[in-house]
Amino acid sequence: MTITKTEAQKLNLLIGTYTKGTKSEGIYVYELDGKSGKATYKNKATGLTNPSYLAVTKDGKRIYAVCEAEPGKGAVAAFSFDKKSGGLTLLNTKPSIGNGPCYVSIDKENKQVFLANYGGGSATAIGVNKDGSLNEKSQFIQYKGSSANKERQEAPHVHSTVISPDNKYLMVSDLGTDKINILEITADADKPLKEREVVNTRPGSGPRHFDFHPNGKYGYSIQELDGNISAYSYDAGTLTLIQDISGLPDGYNGRIWAADIHVSPDGKFLYASYRDDINDLAIFAIDSKTGKLTLAGRQSTLGRAPRNFAISPDGNFVLAANQLSDSVVIFKRDKETGLLNDTGERITVATPVCIKFVNE
Template sequence: MKKILLIVLLAAPMFVSAQKKGAKTGPKVFDLVIGTYTGADEKASKGIYVYRFYAERGQSAYLNEVETSNPSFLTVTGDGKFVYCVNENNPDGTGGVSAFKFDKQTGKLDLINQQKTKGSPAHISVDKDQKNVFVSNYGGGNLQVFPINKDGSLGQANQTIQDVGRGTNPDRQSEPHVHSAFLSPDEKYLVVSDLGLDKINFYRYKSSKVPSLTPADPAFVSTAPGSGPRHTTFSNDGKFMYNVQEMKATITVYAYNNGKATEIQVINMMPPSFIGTNGAADIHITPDGRYLYASNRGTANEIACFAIDQVTGKLVYRGGYSTIGETPRNFAIDPTGNFLLVGTSKKIFVFSIDKATGRLMQNREAIDVASAVCLKLVPVE
C-alpha cells in the first residue's frame, strides 16, 4: 500500500487565482491516473496507479493500483468510465492493449479484456465518441485501430496501417517507428508521428465507418532529416499545430487548417550553449493558451518553457526547469493551470505555474511512483 503523500507548496497562494463569488469554475479535484514501466525489482512499479489530486492546494493522496505489464501509455474516455493502456512488451516480443472499467470515486480499475498488437506499442488515444482507440506501434512501425464495444471492451483491430521506409540515422531510423497518434480538435483528422521516417502522417477520420481512416490530401509532411517526430499538440483555437522532435529536441510550429499543416517555425528546446545529449519527449499547452512546455531527457533532464505569440502562433523560448537529474517523460498540466506534473524515472515532480510569466517552481514533495511514463487527469466532480 502506498503512503498518502501531501504536496507542500513553496509559495502556493502566489499562483492560485482568486475566483469571484458566484463565478462559474471548472473541476478542481481530479484522479491522477499513472502509467508506468514495470519490472522484477521490488522497488519498481507494478502497473497503473491512481492518486487523488487537489488542484487548488496542490495536494495528492493515494487511491488505488492495478498490476499490469508495462502500461507505458494510457488514455481515459471522456466520461471517465474506462481506461485503456498499452502493454509495451509481452514475453513473445510483441505487445498488447488492455481495457479497464474505472471507478472515479475510488480509483479502482477492473480489467475487462486484452488484445494483442502487431508490434510493441508506445502510445494510445481514444476518440470523443468512444468508438475507437488508436495504438501506435513503435516496434513494428504501424498504426492500429481497435473498436470499442458497448461494455467498454476492445474488439480485435479492424485496421492496420503499415509504414515503409527508413530515415537518415542508421542507429535510430533503420525502419519505421510510429510513436503517437493524436486527433485534431474537431476529430476529423488523425495526426500520426513516425520517428523512424521523419514524417507526420494525416488521415481523415470517420468514427462510424470501417475502416475509419483514409489518407488525407496531402497525406503527410516531413520534418528535418534525423529529427524524429514524437508527440503533437494543438493551440486552443485549433489554428496552430506543434510537434516535438525527439532526436534533435526541436519543436516545429505549423499553421493548421482542415487537415493541412504548413510549417512556419522550427525552434530549439535548448539554448545554443547546450552541450550534451537530447531526448525530447512530450509537449503541452497551458489552459489559457499562453505557454507551451516540452520535456527533454538525455543529459538535459528539464522542462523547456515557451511563450506563444497569440497572433502568429510562433514560440519564444523562456527558459528551462530542471527535474533534478531524473528523466522527464510525459507530463500533465492540470485544467486549472496551477500545476504541472511530470513523470520521471524515480518520482512524479509537481511544479507550480506562474500564470503571468510561465515560470515553474518545484514543490518540496513529490508523488512516490517510480518509472512514471504517462499521466492523465480525470475530473472527479
C-alpha cells in the same frame, strides 16, 4: 448534481508505468488536491505487463493502456474507472497487432482507439463497444522507410497517434522516417482510417509527440533526435510549417533525447521535456496571433528522464514524470509568466511513464 468548491479542487491522477524489471505493479491512482498540490494514494491496477501510456475518455469513465510486452505480445487494455474510489476494473485486452505499442488515444465519440507501435513501425485502430470494451474490428497500417540517423532511423518507428481537435484527423508521428502521416477518421467501422497527406520533417529530426493549441488553429511537434519544436498552422487536416525552433539550452552539445510536449489550457504557453543530461522543461510563450514560439524560461524537473509530464486541467500545476529517478515532481504554474515553482510535493512511484488527469 451540485459540485461544491471543495469537491471541484480534487482531481484523480493516473500514472502508467513500466513493470518489467522494476518495483512497479501497474497503473497507480492518486488524488491531487487542487489547492495545495499534495497527492494522496487511492488505488492501483495490477497484473499487466508495462501498462505505460494511457488514454482517458472525455467523461473519464474509461481508461485505455498500452502494454509494452515482448514482440508478438504487445496489447491494449480497456478499463472502467470509478472516480470516487479510483478503482480500475479490467474490461478486456486486445493484441496491438504491431510490435512495441507505446501510445494510445481514444476518439471523442468513444468508437475507436488508435495505437502507435514503435517497435513495428505501424499504427492500429481497434473498435470500441458501448460498454468501453474493445471489439474484434481492427485496422492495421504498416509504414515503410528509413532516414538519416542510421542508428535510430533504420526503419519506421511510430511514436504517437494524436487526434485533431475536430475529431476528424489523426496525426501519426513516425520518428524513424521523419514523417507526420495525417489520416482521416471515417465512419467505416472496418477501415476507420484513410490516408490524407504526409508532412516531411527535417532529415534526422525524429518527430515524436504532437499537441494542438486549444484554439485548434495551431499544432506543435517535438523532435526527439534534434530537440527542435516545429510549429504548424492547422486547417481541416492540413499542417503548414510556420516555425522550427530549438528547445535545447544555449551551448548544449550533449546527447539529445527530447520527449513530451503540451500546450497550457489557456493557450499562452508551450512546455517541452528534455531527458539525458538536460532533464528539464523548456517553456515557450505562444504568440496568439501567429502561433509562433519565444523561449520564456527553463525548469529542471528535479529528477532524471522526464519522459512525460502533464498540466492540470485548470492550468495551476505541472507534474513531471521522471522515469529514471522513480519520481513525479509537482510544480505550481504561474499563469502570467508560464514559469514553474517547486511545491516540494512528490509522488514516489517506480518508472513513471505517463500521467493523466480525471475530474472526480
